[in-house]
Structure formats: C-alpha cells, structure tokens
Amino acid sequence: MAASEQTSSAQPALARTMGLGALIIYGVGDMLGAGIYGLMGKAAGLMGNAVWLAFVMAMVVALLTGLSYANIGSRYPRAAGAPYVVQRAFRVPAVPFILGLGVAASGLTSMATGSRVIAGYLQSLGVRLPTGVLAAGFLVLLSLVVFRGIRESTWMNFVCTAVELTGLLIVIGVGLRYWGSVDYLEVPSAAGQGGVESGLSAGLLLQGAVLTFFSFIGFEDILNVAEEVKQPRTTLPLGLLLALLIATCLYVLVAISAVSVLPYNELSQSKAALVDVVRKAAPAIPPTLFTAICIFAVANTALLNYVMGSRLLYGMARQGLLPARLSRVHRGRRTPHIAILVLLGCVLALALLGDIRQLADATSLLLLGAFVVVNGALVVLKLRPGEPRGAFEVPVAVPAVGVLLCLVMIAGRVLGPEADVRAPLIAGGIVAGIGVLYLVRRPENVVLEEEPEQP
Numbered sequence: 361m362a363a364s365e366q367t368s369s370a371q372p373a374l375a376r377t378m379g380l381g382a383l384i385i386y387g388v389g390d391m392l393g394a395g396i397y398g399l400m401g402k403a404a405g406l407m408g409n410a411v412w413l414a415f416v417m418a419m420v421v422a423l424l425t426g427l428s429y430a431n432i433g434s435r436y437p438r439a440a441g442a443p444y445v446v447q448r449a450f451r452v453p454a455v456p457f458i459l460g461l462g463v464a465a466s467g468l469t470s471m472a473t474g475s476r477v478i479a480g481y482l483q484s485l486g487v488r489l490p491t492g493v494l495a496a497g498f499l500v501l502l503s504l505v506v507f508r509g510i511r512e513s514t515w516m517n518f519v520c521t522a523v524e525l526t527g528l529l530i531v532i533g534v535g536l537r538y539w540g541s542v543d544y545l546e547v548p549s550a551a552g553q554g555g556v557e558s559g560l561s562a563g564l565l566l567q568g569a570v571l572t573f574f575s576f577i578g579f580e581d582i583l584n585v586a587e588e589v590k591q592p593r594t595t596l597p598l599g600l601l602l603a604l605l606i607a608t609c610l611y612v613l614v615a616i617s618a619v620s621v622l623p624y625n626e627l628s629q630s631k632a633a634l635v636d637v638v639r640k641a642a643p644a645i646p647p648t649l650f651t652a653i654c655i656f657a658v659a660n661t662a663l664l665n666y667v668m669g670s671r672l673l674y675g676m677a678r679q680g681l682l683p684a685r686l687s688r689v690h691r692g693r694r695t696p697h698i699a700i701l702v703l704l705g706c707v708l709a710l711a712l713l714g715d716i717r718q719l720a721d722a723t724s725l726l727l728l729g730a731f732v733v734v735n736g737a738l739v740v741l742k743l744r745p746g747e748p749r750g751a752f753e754v755p756v757a758v759p760a761v762g763v764l765l766c767l768v769m770i771a772g773r774v775l776g777p778e779a780d781v782r783a784p785l786i787a788g789g790i791v792a793g794i795g796v797l798y799l800v801r802r803p804e805n806v807v808l809e810e811e812p813e814q815p
Contacts, residue, residue: 374439374587374671375694377511380595383582386514386664387603389521390578393661396528396611397634397654399575400618405628407568408547410560412615414568419608421569421769422576424762425731426604427754428738430597433583434750435741437592440675441583442734449737449744453681454798459730460676461794463580466723467665467672468703472710474662475499481655485648495711498659503704506666509693510588513667520660527653528614531634534641535617542620570772574724575611579604580731581664584671597752666703673699681803722786728770729787735762 378386400411407414432445442463443456472495479494487494505516547560582600586592589599614634618627621637630636635650674696677686690697738759741747774784 372689372691376588376590378589380599382514383589383599384603385518385521387579387582388606389517389660390581390664391576391607392524393657396575401627401630401633403572404624408624409542409544409619410547412612414572415611417565417569418573421765423604426579426600428735428759428762429580429583430600430752431754433586433596434593434752435748437586439584439587439671441586443676446733446737449740453803457681457798458794459733460672462726463730464669464672465790466726467669468707469719469723471662471665471707474658475711477658478655481651492712496708499707502663502666503700507695507697507700509695516663520656523653523656528610531637532613532617534638535621538620566772570769581668584668593751669703670696670699722783725787728766731766732763735759
C-alpha cells in the first residue's frame, strides 16, 4: 500500500477547471449524442404518438440511478468513482475490476463504432478516402484533443453540444405550428392490447422505457471527471441532475414535434426520422445540414467516451486495480497520457476490425449491470456506520429501488419482444474475459485512500 500511495502522491494532480456550467454541458452533450437522431423512428413505431411518455418513464429510471451517482460523487469525488465505491462496499477486488473494465469496454466499442459512422458520413459528403483511414484519422485527432487537456476537451464538447442542440431546436421549432394536431396518447393498435381504444398499458410503457432508456446513458460519466471539477462535492450532484432534466425536456419536446409533423407509422419506416420531419415542415432547410449535425453528435459521444475511459483507467490504477503506470499524469498537460495512449491503441484495433455494432449493443447490458452493482454498493455504504456523508444525500430507498428497476430493464432487454439472444451472450463473454484477465492480473494492495477536501 505504501508503494501505491507514494506513486500516487508523486504524480501531479489532474487540473480542476470545470465549473457548474461546463459540467452541465458535459453531461447534456454526453446524453444527447447521436442516439436521439437515430432512435425516434423506432420509438414512434412502438409507442405511436405517446412516444414522449416513453422518454418520461425512461427518465424516471435514469433519475433514480442518477440520484445515487450524485450521492456517490458528493461523498467520494474521484475518478473511477464507481469502482471505488464498489470496492469500498464489498472489499472484493474482482467486482470493481470487472465493473470498471466492463464500462471501459462499452466506451471503447462506442468510440470504434462512432469512428466508422463518421467515416461513412464524410464519404457521403464527398471525401474519397477508405473507411479505415478516415476512422483512424478521426481517433488520432480525438486523442490529441484529450491529451491536450480537460479545458480543450470541454471546449470541443461545448462546440459539438451546441451544434447537436441546434439540430434538436430546429426540429422543435419547425414542429411548433403542428402541435395539437394529433392525440398524444394514441398508440399503435397492435401494441395497445385491443387497439387504440384500450389505450396505454403498463407492458407497453415498460417496452418504451427499455428502448428509450439508452438515450440517457452518459450521465454516469460525470462521476469520472470529479477530480477535474471545482468544488466537486456540491457541483457534481447539481450538474448531474440538471443535465438529466435538461436532456429529458429536449427529448419530450422533440418527440411531440416529430409525431405532430409526421404520422407515427411514417416515422417508424424512416431511416432518418428527424431529417424527414424537417424536410416536411421546413423544406427550405438542406438535408445535408443534418448530416453535418450527426457528425458533430457522433464526434461528441466519442470524445466524452474517450475522456471517461482514460479517467476510468487512471482512477483504477490509482486504486491498485490496474498497473500503476496508467495513473501517470503528464506534468505539462495535467492529463493521464499513458491511459490515453493505451485507449488509442485499443480503439484503433477495434475500429479497423470492421463493423462491431453488435458488440456495442451487447455492452449496453453491461452498463445496466454496472448500475445494479453501484446502486447495491451505495445501499451497503449508507447502512454501514462511520461512512462519510456528502453534501448531497438521498434515502437508502433510492438506490434500493434503483437496483430493482435496473434489473427490470435488463429483463426487458433480454426477454422483451425484440430481444436478441446474442447480446446477453456477448455481454456474458465480455464479463468472462475480464474475469480471466483478473485471474492473470491478480491486483494486490488495493488502495482506498480518502480524497482530500477541495476548497
């Protein structure tokens, strides 16, 4: 333990440059991503005009886990906060090791898939270079931004978030004059157990929440930049919760505009639902505008996954779960440069393998599994005498209900009508592979040092 602590103390700290505004933008940008641009058609096909309710239900589930993460960030404001609280609660290094690398795997596959999506968008705009070259070039450029510093990453996030937010505001704006033209509780007849007349059912709402829940994924990444946030014990909980609420409002307004402009059965058949909404409501706006917006949206998701992954490896190395070399911080740039370089090698290999979207879909199950474990860890810590309290606390019932709802979401994802047995099999394979890596690595001297108070 002494060696680990010495290594940690000899390193410069990460730079605390993020205030509340930057943190909210970081969280909103992470959640918006490209999901809402590609999800609306499928969600409308399932929920009909009531698609906005699916986002509300998904937000309720996300908010419960978000409250738990806000509580954790207020108590233990540190990078790799989720593996830290799991180790602190259960004292079994294998659990945070598998959880941390499982979350990192989801980020890597998302980045690799996103790099190939961006390559495709660029080719559609006339760039005549091979997909592999464009994907690799994008990832190298992204690594330079992340290495440069959290301030530069925050500025790139700000620009990308502004662009993708503009796209959503355009959809809302052009759809305003159509509002009130449809019944916003109407559902497809096949889904409503007897038709539109029977209305919404609990089962339909659950299916809609499962489908749209993944548009909220990203709020948990806020915890990994805790060591780069000013006054994190108060700023982090507030920033996380405000980002969730802002994203929910945007999703609901976009959903209402979309089904107001186009019938939900047309939206469900569209390959670019929001583009078609704008094309009908405002034909003067060129479709290539949304291609550019999607490039920024995917780039933002990749950027924030890169920041998350590098801080996750850095934090796990500081805790002794990964090799200490990964916890090194560049003295000039104040960024975890070794972790950034390792991630670049991994994601380049994945991106050049080809289409890995199926793998990316499977790892989303790992995130829900991580939420179950983290919520459970918070229950244990809240019931354990002597644990420090944060500036933001929630009742123990919040993480307990969070565990149950995330398990329901997993069941809906695995057993639902559109479930693909390959996804849980791949997710299980990832967990097994990380477990084998743990047996080989056998981390010792896991460190649970307290994070010093920040002014």
